[in-house]
Amino acid sequence: MDTRTATAELGWTANPASGWEEVSGYDENLNTIRTYQVCNVFEPNQNNWLLTTFIHRRGAHRIYAEMRFTVRDCSSLPNVPGSCKETFNLYYYETDSVIATKKSAFWSEAPYLKVDTIAADESFSQVDFGGRLMKVNTEVRSFGPLTRNGFYLAFQDYGACMSLLSVRVFFKKCPSIVQNFAVFPETMTGAESTSLVIARGTCIPNAEEVDVPIKLYCNGDGEWMVPIGRCTCKPGYEPENSVACKACPAGMFKASQEAEGCSHCPSNSRSPSEASPICTCRTGYYRADFDPPEVACTSVPSGPRNVISIVNETSIILEWHPPRETGGRDDVTYNIICRKCRADRRSCSRCDDNVEFVPRQLGLTECRVSISSLWAHTPYTFDIQAVNGVSGKSPFPPQHVSVNITTNQAGESDGICAPPSVCGAGSLAVSHLLAHRAHRDKHHQGDTEGSLRS
Secondary structure, three states: OEHHHOOOOOOOEEEOOOOOEEEEEEOOOOOEEEEEEEEOOOOOOOOEEEEOOOEEOOOOOOEEEEEEEEEEOHHHOOOOOOOOEOEEEEEEEEEOOOOOOOOOOOOOOOOOEEEEEEEOOOOEOHHHHHOOOOOOEEEEEEEOOOOOOEEEEEEEEOOEEEEEEEEEEEOOEEOOEEEOOEEEOOEEOOOOOOOOEEEEOEEOOOEEEEEEEEEEEEOOOOOEEEEEEEEEEOOOEEEEOOOEEEEOOOOEEOOOOOOOOOEEOOOOEEOOOOOOOOOEEOOOOEOOOOOOOOOOOEOOOOOOEEEEEEEEOOEEEEEEEOOOOOOOOOOOEEEEEEEEEOOOOOOEEEOOOOOEEEOOOOOEOOOEEEEEOOOOOOEEEEEEEEEOOOHHHOOOOOOEEEEEEEOOOOOOOOOEOOOOOOOOHHHHHHHHHHHHHHHHHHHHHHHHHHHHHO
16 A cells, blocks of 8 residues: 555545544645644544555565654644644554444554554644645554454544655565576565565476575565575576576587586587487497596497417417507407317317416406417417497497417427418517527527537
């Protein structure tokens, strides 16, 4: 309610009829207003009541009343008795329905609850009034808690000469707000001026909770304070002006809620649509389960190179060079697949479980392995696989190089074997080892001849 904007009669109820009177007047800016006046200062024992119309509470728990009024200085009135006042009383009456009209009303003080005695900070004299220098007082009072549908305000004059220029009734509330990517609804202040009312928040569209519960406190002045919990934009969306979450455009992504904004897709990946939480790898490229979405997609390695084999009785040493292509990864390891074959190599089967691999058969990090406990005079085929973190994602088997070996009999042996298909490296190694063997045999022969001469 705000009587400053009223142009018609307010229709409030006055009792007795000789007390408050509704008149048209002017405010300090000479705007026409509807006012109530009373000035029975020359008659003692005044008890003049003015009752507003029914005012709906509208869910408020505490109500504020702003009163603008002028009061005549009692000392400026000649021959005024000692009962002249420069104050008035403010009351309220809470109810669920309209009960007071011009024909029926409660006029005793009993049904009403007193808010305060209102005193003027400034009063005017006859000289001031003649010069139209109005000294307007503005006072605000609050009351509560309210629980009924509405209430009445009542003004009690007991001997003042005053004009009630306007009455504005209002409540305070915290407005709807977006904070920490959560929406908090319009919230009424509490019943007391010191109350803190909890408001629960809900995440804005395309945002998700990070810390819970999400809430703000609305204080008695209608201000938000003490934020608790928050939301952030979910994967595939980035903050916009701190109040919205917009989708990442095609070609960009956001993998987690904690990320600040969208990023361009890493190498060998793409996001053809909006709001992508991750970029999909292009054909032939993969992402390991432990790879974060921010890293590039990678491929499988090529096969090992330049294999050298050294046979010693029923043991063998294999050495090789790393693959030319690692697939863009630094986690290349090697697996050894062992097969025991028939003499004609037309059929092979997995090696026995007693075959020993040092340091191990699978997951080798060095380009060397020692294999023992093989059968004598037996053909073997060894596949050396190169694998990395995404080899398991490929639909194709790991690339490898094969080595065919035949073990020797038990006893001294320098049997050397290297496949001619390994980029020529095996033949070079064989030539070097054969030369070493010829050199050794020559020295052995010389020793024999020397002994004959003796």
